[in-house]
Amino acid sequence: MFERFTKDARDVVRGAVEHCEGAGVRTVGAEHLLLALLDREGGRASFALAALGLADRGDSVREALEESRRRAGLSRAESDALAGLGIDVTEIVARVEEVHGVGAMAAGRRAGRPSFGRDAKRILEQSLRMALAHRDRRIGDEHILLALTTQPGPTAEVLADHGVTHAALTRILYGDAEPKAS
Template identity: 60%
Template structure:
């Protein structure tokens, strides 16, 4: 499938691997893909993000903080936290207790080897594994490209796939005014798509 990716989409995948390495994780997650998309300039995906209000560095840093907050919660979205709350489980309390016992960021699963599937503590050589979520994101981007009758998968298809799937990246983007419908309108028309 990678041969169908444009130069910009390939750069996003490569950038996601770099974000993964910098965070000390062994699995590339869909959040790494979002961070790599935010790094891009001069592409269709970056145009859509800029058009929807994510052009300035402060807003991009806010997205990165939102992703980091979710990592601290063990990768659970606010919807997950709300569902647990409905069952009488206070996620904030659990995170606090785990961090008291094991240190700040213990549920993040980063450089300490916990929860990242590597068994090693930091950077590792070789091919980086893509999590199920990241693989599903790549597959969804292919579906979106085919649905738009595009021959190649661009970074705009990756962005659309991120906004179409439930989870932390879509939630954080929506918090910043970037939704699936908004991205579609910016890229393919059909009305205004200004984020407020």
């Protein structure tokens, strides 16, 4: 599949590995792909992010991803569901961090070469589907960004909170709400 990736898309994948290593975690996740996309300039994804006003709000996205990481990767919806059962995730995180330090609940801090986690693999597979749905011959960084908006979880939630939805991206990148049926 990687032979179908454009240079920009390959750079995003490499950047995700670098973000993972920089964070001291062993598993590349969807959040690392998003962070790598935020670092990029000049690609179709960076154009779309700028058009949606995210270019100037990258720090806000990074902070939201960090907050999710501190909650052990739980989305806000998952935290709300637990709150409905009487479990206060914020209180649990505070208590754990009080004893073990900030970020103690973040998963996967180990040495060694990072591997791609299930969510990151799903995003890359979905990026192929996005390219095929739009009849694009290559998988570009824009397809990775589109895929990030389709997979439930903290990364898609953070994007949506910042106005980056699948429908909005599709309009900017392709000028319509949905890809044409084959």
